Amino acid sequence: MSDTRPTVLSMKDVTLAFGPKVIQKNITLDVKKGSIFAVMGGSGCGKSTLLKSMIGLLRPTTGEYLVDGVPYWDGSEAERTELNHRFGVLFQSGALWSSMTIGENVALPLQMFTDLKPDVIRRLVELKLGFVGMLQAIDLQPSEISGGMRKRAGLARAIALDPDVLFFDEPSAGLDPITSARLDDLILNLRDGLGATIVIVSHELSSLFHIADDGIFLDAKTKIPIAHGSPRDLRDHCDEPQVHAFMHRERDEEGRN
Amino acid sequence: MLRGLFFIHPKMTERFSNTFSENASALTQEQEQADPNIEVHLQQSDPQTKGASAPSWKLSTGENGPVLSLQGSWTARSGSIPSFPKNGLDDAPAGSVLAFDTRETARWDTGLIAFLWDVKRIGHDRHITLETQSLPAPMRQLLDLLPDVPAVKPAPRPKRLPFLEALGGRTLSGLTEIGTVASLGAMTVKGGFLALSGRSRMRFVDLLTDTTNAGPYALLIVGIVNFLVGAILAFVGAVELQKFAAGIYVASLVGIAMVREMAAVMTAIIMAGRTGGSYAARISTMQGNEEIDALNVFGIPTSTYLILPAVLSLVITMPFLYLYGCLVGMLGGFVVAISMLDITAAGYFHQTVTSFGIGQFIFAFVKSIVFGAFIGLTSCRIGLKAGRSAADVGIAATRAVVVGIVGVIAIDAIFAVIADVVGI
Structure with a gap:
């Protein structure tokens, strides 16, 4: 499959480990501009760890990580921060700063990294909250809203600086199917509208089939990625039993004893 | 244009x-x-x-x-x-x-x-x-x-209450709080008696962990502070008493001060900052994680599961820390007195043991138990009452320390009046 779109994120033979404990090794991947890239795998296989290393929270023990062709970890901390400004991250439970209102949460990155005037920032905050349908919650505290709303507010914060790459950690975890489907549509709309690239960690099959067009499948036992490709392709064409079982919701009979 | x-x-x-x-x-x-x-x-x-x-x-x-x-x-x-x-x-x-x-x-x-x-x-x-x-x-x-209608502005927050209303509200909530802490204390005492008869739901491993944290791990800081307090008292006393050739009375001064007041109060203040703050932070974090809700759903009473070990650990360790504080404080006074004044070690020791009676000793011993119970109860209550955000955890920890320290000094004043009345 030849994809002519430019590569935004690229990993070459990366090993992720906490001390002596190896989480995943031999990770090689290319995330193309404008794609929705899914990180898949069973629980505990290191999906979130891979995401952490992509957003610069965990340094790989070996291998190379390139952002737009620039080696991410070779630069100084200031250069990494500069690269991170191009990232937006939606954490699993929103990770809103609990001492601020929803509006202040979205405004903080704008106040920190732009010279915009307060009324301009307020306008942009309203816009970002409008995108995710959370305008009415602008002056509420994170503790006053539901889990799904917190996630949407987290998404508004993630897109505050119009990022090039958006990372989602389990966006549909803990959401009802309708809200989750709406969030999927929102992700697609934002991808098309903002022209962003999206990396998504999820094991919500319906949402993966719906939105993702590329991906990587991590195996918990062998600790290496065992398949590359879009979830739909993997579902229809992958012979790897692990992947097949995952994509078809089968119980892994051999694995159970 | x-x-x-x-x-x-x-x-x-x-x-x-x-x-x-x-x-x-x-x-x-x-x-x-x-x-x-x-x-x-x-x-x-x-x-x-x-x-x-x-x-x-x-x-x-x-x-x-x-x-x-x-x-x-x-x-x-x-x-x-x-x-x-x-x-x-x-x-x-x-x-x-x-x-x-x-x-x-x-x-x-x-x-x-x-x-x-x-x-x-x-x-x-x-x-x-x-x-x-x-x-x-x-x-x-x-x-x-994007929606095509502007957001409905939320209703403005209610204005600040007029003075009298605010005063009444504060008084009522203050009284309620006293009632809550008292009933919490009563439940804890009841739990304590149940624990004595072996029918409590308290896990002894929790009590052991809390006691280790509040006891042996606090020895160093309690020792340092009491040693310095003893040394300072001796130093201040020595400068004045030397003028009257009454240097030996430094031993009495340090002894009485440590036994009656300083050891108990200083130890309680340290424990309010160290252990009280940590209990409040721990319980309010549990509150934020819905751990308290989980306990309630199982019907595990927070009073026996969380508060009893916390309060008991302080009630058990505080008297011992008090004794230890007295001893170390007198040692501090001894070191300063011996190096500054022309007195013998035996003389200092003799003067110390004759300076205070056993009554004063028991009185302060009881006082330190009360301090321990007070710090344990209030810090747990403040933790339980806290909100669920990260900022609330910080507020709860601060409040527990402030209430602990102010409360300890206030209780000490009450004890001083009682001591005066009963003539100890």
Whole structure:
């Protein structure tokens, strides 16, 4: 499959480990501009760890990580921060700063990294909250809203600086199917509208089939990625039993004893 | 002047010159109420986006109704995105369809969408339909996400209560709080008796952990502080008593002060900061994680599961820490006295043991038990009462320390009065 779109994120033979404990090794991947890239795998296989290393929270023990062709970890901390400004991250439970209102949460990155005037920032905050349908919650505290709303507010914060790459950690975890489907549509709309690239960690099959067009499948036992490709392709064409079982919701009979 | 309101790309001037003047005359009528932001936008354009043209817009009348054309570079970070004036669409007849012409836009991001959102909301008020099909797909998709009515402002927070009402409210909540702490204390005492008879649900491993934390691990800091207090008392006393050749009474001074007041109070203050603060932070974090809710659902009473081990650990360790504090404090006084004054070690020791009676000793011993119970109870209560955010954990820890220290000193004052009355 030849994809002519430019590569935004690229990993070459990366090993992720906490001390002596190896989480995943031999990770090689290319995330193309404008794609929705899914990180898949069973629980505990290191999906979130891979995401952490992509957003610069965990340094790989070996291998190379390139952002737009620039080696991410070779630069100084200031250069990494500069690269991170191009990232937006939606954490699993929103990770809103609990001492601020929803509006202040979205405004903080704008106040920190732009010279915009307060009324301009307020306008942009309203816009970002409008995108995710959370305008009415602008002056509420994170503790006053539901889990799904917190996630949407987290998404508004993630897109505050119009990022090039958006990372989602389990966006549909803990959401009802309708809200989750709406969030999927929102992700697609934002991808098309903002022209962003999206990396998504999820094991919500319906949402993966719906939105993702590329991906990587991590195996918990062998600790290496065992398949590359879009979830739909993997579902229809992958012979790897692990992947097949995952994509078809089968119980892994051999694995159970 | 109006002409200056709009920045027109040089190429465009010719093409739109006729529609432009038409538009300008339409706006002239509204010039007085015109949104001041338009002018702001012109002044602001545009140190940041040098090289790119500033965003500008223009409303004209096309064949099928009004057309809004956008020119230039519309990026949010430039800070130069204009607002669409509230009366910007007054010229267009109600029920008409507004089309867009975005062929002349250069770079754009959500800043452009912010402007289009203004148009959308004002169009909605004026019953003008937006022909979003004339927008490029990305813009259309983003614009479609946005509501066409402004957010309903939440009701303003209630004003501050008048003085009397506030005073009454504070008094009531203060009384309620005393009642809550008292019933919590009663439940803990009951749990304690149940524990003695072996029928409590307290886990002894929790008690052991808490006691280890509040006891052996606190020895170093309690030792250092009491040693220094003893040394300071001896130093201050020695300077004065030396003048009267009564240097030996330094031993009495240090002994009485440590046994009656200092060892118990200093140890309690340390424990309020060290252990009380940690109990409050721990319990309020559990509150935030819904751990307390989980306990309640199982019917595991927080009073015996959480509070009893916390309070018991302090009640058990405080008297011992008090004894240890007395000893170390006297040692501190001894070191200073021996090095500053001409007295013997045996003399100092003899003077110390004769200076206070066993009654004073027991009195302070009981006092330290009360301090322990007070710190344990209040810090747990403050932790349970805390909110669920990270900031609330900080507030709870601070409050536990402040209430602990102030409370310990206040209780000490009460004990001093009692001691005076009973003549100890």
